[in-house]
Amino acid sequence: MLLFDQKRELKDYLQKERVSVRSIGLVPTMGALHKGHVSLVKKALQENDLVVVSIFVNPTQFDNKDDLQKYPRSLKDDLDTLNLVSPDIVVFAPTIDAMYGNNVQSQSYEFDGLDKIMEGEFRKGHFDGVGTIVELLLKTVTPNNAYFGEKDFQQLQIIKKMVASKNLPYQIIGCPIEREPHGLAMSSRNERLSKTTRKEAGFIHKILMAAKSKFGTENAKDIAAWVRSEFEKNQVLDLEYFQIADEDTLTPLTKRKKNTKYRAFIAVYADGVRLIDNLRLN
Structure with missing residues (x-):
């Protein structure tokens, strides 16, 4: 397995x-790779002759310094994980200086409002940071295809918007969410949860599945009210937001339209750890 930490060498x-x-x-x-990441890597290996996996905790997308400091880092374990998948993977694990030089700050992007709702509302500047690092990585690797998990579905749509608006010649591919046995969406942040809380967090997916069932007969406002009431009863999890939105535009649903795909989005705190998830409703 080849490991690079400098852009020029890669x-x-x-x-x-x-x-x-x-x-x-x-x-x-x-980093802090789990089965969700592995599924992305396997898909990339199936569809490409050469695969680059970047491992970089990007400081410009964190609006909370404490969250940045606590984000799990385990490069040796990550390399071991990737080597079991394929010894032919190329790994790019730059330092902050190697990635940003002396200018560790985000560019400003125009995402046509996709960045102002849900995650954008609660994490100011987050998507400018995401756009900045993804653009840097794309222009460094210049891949034919880049793979992102649908757990961060809003991020996926925003990256597609950025690539299209800048006419970048890369195909952005979304991949299904991988889940733990009790339904919790796999995330590096899950490692910060206690065993008890991690199991309880399966409640998030349970609520999303119930919302999907209700979507056939109830309106979005009533479903959202029901979700809030269910979390108020939960002693472990704190709901930050729940939103039903158009899958393509991320516009919050007010009146249902024909031939439109809708998705439920949710953010929850557990043990001080912020967890997000989403589910297609129709």
Whole structure:
């Protein structure tokens, strides 16, 4: 397995490899790899001749310094995980200086309002940070395909918007959410939960599934009210938001339209750890 920590060295290597490979896949991660990440990597390996996995905890997308400090970091474990998947994976694990130089700040992006709701409402500047690091990674690796999990569905749509608006020649591919046995969406943050809370957090998916069932007969406002009431009864989990929105535009649902896909989005705190999830409703 090849490991790079400098952009120039990685770019030089990939330029030589392009003589013999037809397609390159990129899987951007912040490390603390789990089965969800592994599923992205396996899909990338199936669809490309060469795969680059980036491991970088991006400081510009954190609006909470404490959250940044506590984010799990385990490069050795991550490399072991990837080596079990395939020894041919190329890993890019830069330092902050290598990625940003002396200018550790976000660019400003126009996401047509996709960044102002849900995650954007509660995490100011988050999506500018996401856009900045993803654009840097795409331009460093210049992949044919880049793979992102649908757990961060709003992020996925925003990245697609950024790539389209800048006419970048990369295909952005969303991949299904991987879940723990009790339904909790797999996330690196789950490692910060106690065993008891981690099991209880399966309640999030249970609520989403119930909301999906209700979506056939009840309106969005009533469903949201029911979700809030259910979390008020829960002694472990604190609801930050629940929103039903158009899957493509992320516009909150007010009146249902024909031939439109809707998705429920949720953010919850557990043991001080922020968890997000989503589920297609129709």
